[in-house]
Amino acid sequence: MCGICCVVTFGSQCAVHDFLSQDILCCLKRRGPDSSQQLIKSVSDLSYECLFSGHVLHMRGPVTPQPLEDANNNIFLWNGEIFNGVHVGELENDTQVMLQHLALCSSEVDILSLFSSLQGPWAFIYYQASKHSLWFGRDYFGRRSLLWQFSNEVNSTFCLTSVAGYSASGNQWQEVPASGIFKIDLKACVTAKSLSLTWFPWKYSCTKQEVDEILTDVCDQVSKDLAKHVRLVMNESKLCLRAPVIPLNKTISEASGECQGTNISNNMHVVSVETLQRFLAEEQKKKLVHQFIDVLSEAVKRRVLSLIRAQGQKTREAPSMSNKKAHVAVLFSGGIDSMVIAALADKHVPLEEPIDLLNVAFMMKEQAKQKGTTRRHTSHEVQPDLLCPQESCQDLDAKTSAHLSCFDVPDRITGRAGLKELEAISPSRIWNFVEINVTLEELKNMRHQRINHLIYPLDTVLDDSIGCAIWFASRGAGFLSNQGELKPYKSPAKVVLTGIGADEQLAGYSRHRVCFKRYGLEGLNKELEMELDRISSRNLGRDDRIIGDHGKEARFPFLDEDVVSFLSSLPISDKAELTLPRGIGEKLILRLAAKELGLAASTIVPKRAMQFGSRIAKLESNSEKASDTCIRLKSFSVDEL
Structure with a gap:
């Protein structure tokens, strides 16, 4: 993973590097701590200048500083991982491989064909010297962040970067x-004295009329968010990238809407592991579940093995467990998504290597912690409504087996239970359950210093809650419990696996139940289709900026192209059964997969959003809605940037 940036100036009196702020540079360097360098390309006869800034997190093959320049003066910045589609040898670096392939492209069709073939997350910037063209874009799901900024002055500056912040310039x-991907003809911009973006969109294999309607809608949507002097135009030949996944199967069978398990009875509406077992008694259902396990397991395998390891750590043999460090971590709540990812990671990560389970909790008010529960530990009375200091909570945990703690949030409790299940199915593995405890004071400080700039340009209460939770979790700084004693620990893992994409495809959110009740399976299909369409703008760019800030790389197994295509091929009735209660009906196929992997109680844990499970939601305000603009993200002066 990398931090990439490009600044283009047209006839400016200022040097191009003056347009790259030190704050953005610092953010980029945190994303790519292993190599940083810049390259300036001046084309005096056309009066444009480009600055390329590359910051590398070394993950695969030899360290390859960026930006890369080839013999023909083409320049390439790459923030991505190739997991399939283009061959990358074990001793090769995918940045170098991509530039070699691009150098062989003689037409726009060749470039589009190359990017259409890729499987994996990516964002890129490519300067094609012979044609004075600047190409850039993000993958189909937007799993890597890329931001753009246009100056208010016509034909002045244009910037691209992985991460930015509020701009003092306005x-x-x-x-x-x-x-899709975009191209700017720099020569034409100089001649016309205006900025024009040529667009090459993604498309499925559908009819020309359908394609034209889709492209028109998307073009209008993108155009309305651009500066007035910036034009977005469809490429003249109407060339498109081939979507890497198949369209959603919206088939609704006559039997859909009824419980499809064997021996249907009222017992099917009881939330229990036995309910899942009755589904698995059906041969066809069990076969389908194992197909899902196979494709998801392969996705996890690609993501845990495609990284640099020390010699001797490439097999499942376990000659020595001592002093081995974790290379892979999981954002871990003990919920069904993270449990399945951890269980599958265990199948492929070398056995002598620990796996870090990153579990975040925000300090609860004592009154909230007791609400709706019976006080069991009267000898440890704490004044209601006061936040207990972090140190006293840890001392309390060390002195009592009762785990009375202001950090015993729901995700901490299910996380500990999930740890026991993983230890049961894989007792030879070292599972590092990292208890990451965040006080209100630290939350406020780090939001002000770092997190708000990473969440930007998103700005809702929900973005704040999830962004802050993911930032602290992926930092990995917490405690390991060893025989009741908490010891400080910071995860060294560069790869962070996250379960995002499961809810969006398998009807995991509460809004999916509301939609199903109102509009039936047809309405639910439309909702799920929309979920994947908007996941790039709602989630993935933000999460990439957040996790990348720690010099770590987010990897998303549920958004592997093969996984998405497999799930998209199934009718909704094979993936979820929302006539069944929470803890069973949502993400049913994933729960059945978990049962087949040997998991137990975690298979029926109901969906709980991270902001509620970690208890960050409502911590600072009880009156906010998730969609409200978050004042806390904007409570600082631009002069500080």
């Missing part, structure tokens, strides 16, 4: 839409 940053 020129706001926006996420580059993951709706």
